[in-house]
Amino acid sequence: MKIVDVISQKGKPILSFEIIPPNRGGSILDIYNVVDGLMNFSPSFINVTKHANEVEYLENGLEVNKIIVNKRPGTVGISAALKNRYNVDVVPHLICVGFNKYQLEDILIDLHYLGIENVFVVRGDKNRYTFREFDEHKYACDLVEQIVNLNKGIYVYPTRYNYSTDFCIGVAGYPEKHFESPNLEKDLDNLKLKIELGAQFIITQMFFDVNYYINFLDKISERGINVPVIPGLKPIVSKKSLYNIPKSFFVNIPKELVEAFDEAKTPKDEFNVGVKHTIKMIEELLSSGVPGVHIFTMGKGDAVKEVLREFQNVF
Numbered sequence: 001m002k003i004v005d006v007i008s009q010k011g012k013p014i015l016s017f018e019i020i021p022p023n024r025g026g027s028i029l030d031i032y033n034v035v036d037g038l039m040n041f042s043p044s045f046i047n048v049t050k051h052a053n054e055v056e057y058l059e060n061g062l063e064v065n066k067i068i069v070n071k072r073p074g075t076v077g078i079s080a081a082l083k084n085r086y087n088v089d090v091v092p093h094l095i096c097v098g099f100n101k102y103q104l105e106d107i108l109i110d111l112h113y114l115g116i117e118n119v120f121v122v123r124g125d126k127n128r129y130t131f132r133e134f135d136e137h138k139y140a141c142d143l144v145e146q147i148v149n150l151n152k153g154i155y156v157y158p159t160r161y162n163y164s165t166d167f168c169i170g171v172a173g174y175p176e177k178h179f180e181s182p183n184l185e186k187d188l189d190n191l192k193l194k195i196e197l198g199a200q201f202i203i204t205q206m207f208f209d210v211n212y213y214i215n216f217l218d219k220i221s222e223r224g225i226n227v228p229v230i231p232g233l234k235p236i237v238s239k240k241s242l243y244n245i246p247k248s249f250f251v252n253i254p255k256e257l258v259e260a261f262d263e264a265k266t267p268k269d270e271f272n273v274g275v276k277h278t279i280k281m282i283e284e285l286l287s288s289g290v291p292g293v294h295i296f297t298m299g300k301g302d303a304v305k306e307v308l309r310e311f312q313n314v315f
């Protein structure tokens, strides 16, 4: 089902999870191990992230060979496997960096054949190793436009048939602004453009103070954006993560949470601090009337289960 229909028909907040494909050479059993334990909480959908190709130079005797490798392949296959195994809606991510519009069109055709009705469209992270396709889309909005066209039967590769797809498109929103944007207002202009072009729901970047989400909602509704905005939550359950998360995701951690981690003496204490904070955030979000709660479960199945035990029958 389309995510927007799931939200409008459920009659109560929806729960969703996000998983990350295993590192290249890993096993889908690692995914099943986490998701098996989470299905009892009746998630409405599961996102599967997509990661950029990287350029590597391999020494081969006297030669150095350049290769392009994806360290976490499998987004389409894992999405299909989850859909079949659990009979749950899946939302594979599509990224712009490293792909041209023809390659993206082929991925969309595969998703359509698989009966996958939702996609989450992001530009993709860039670093010095990221492989860049010379004619890739510059921004997520350009890929939104491509998919909206495909939904009308307009293919980028000319075809005799022009069969239409019917994807429901989600995009990312940044309550604390995207790190490359000069200010929140400019970032919101770009978010608005993605919605005007046809994206139908927003999942936010992780945040650790509910006030960011509330302010963000106020600002976007002032701009006339009225699609569902699902808050993205990440339980931080170690001091190591506390210090890595801002580096990776450019988000602020509130003073109280940092202080609580400072007082934690054992890994179990750290785990409890993170679980408690996430429970408090979900309670605050539910009382502000969110459409749902989206949890980045990445490698943290135990913490997610511990958090959700507090919310039996809520979702």
Ligand SMILES: NC(=O)C1=CN([C@@H]2O[C@H](COP(=O)(O)OP(=O)(O)OC[C@H]3O[C@@H](n4cnc5c(N)ncnc54)[C@H](O)[C@@H]3O)[C@@H](O)[C@H]2O)C=CC1
Residues within 6 Å of the ligand: 048, 049, 050, 051, 093, 095, 121, 122, 123, 124, 125, 126, 138, 139, 140, 141, 172, 173, 178, 179, 180, 181, 186, 187, 188, 190, 193
């Ligand atoms: N790998 C994954 O599954 C996920 C990755 N992300 C990451 O989040 C980051 C950004 O992704 P998106 O929000 O989709 O990117 P986006 O293309 O919407 O925006 C990226 C930046 O460009 C600016 N921008 C957007 N459209 C513009 C335009 N038309 N003109 C000028 N500036 C414009 C935005 O304000 C922002 O600073 C990426 O680093 C992405 O990889 C986020 C969620 C999941």
Ligand SMILES: Nc1nc(=O)c2c([nH]1)NC[C@@H]1CN(c3ccc(C(=O)N[C@@H](CCC(=O)O)C(=O)O)cc3)CN21
Residues within 6 Å of the ligand: 018, 020, 049, 125, 205, 206, 232, 234, 240, 241, 242, 244, 245, 248, 249, 296, 297, 298, 299
């Ligand atoms: N810039 C960006 N890139 C992404 O790929 C991305 C986002 N933002 N925001 C939305 C989701 C959330 N994603 C993720 C990816 C990994 C973890 C994660 O839990 N990573 C490890 C290491 C994090 C760290 O400590 O640096 C973890 O154990 O916490 C969480 C969310 C992927 N997505």
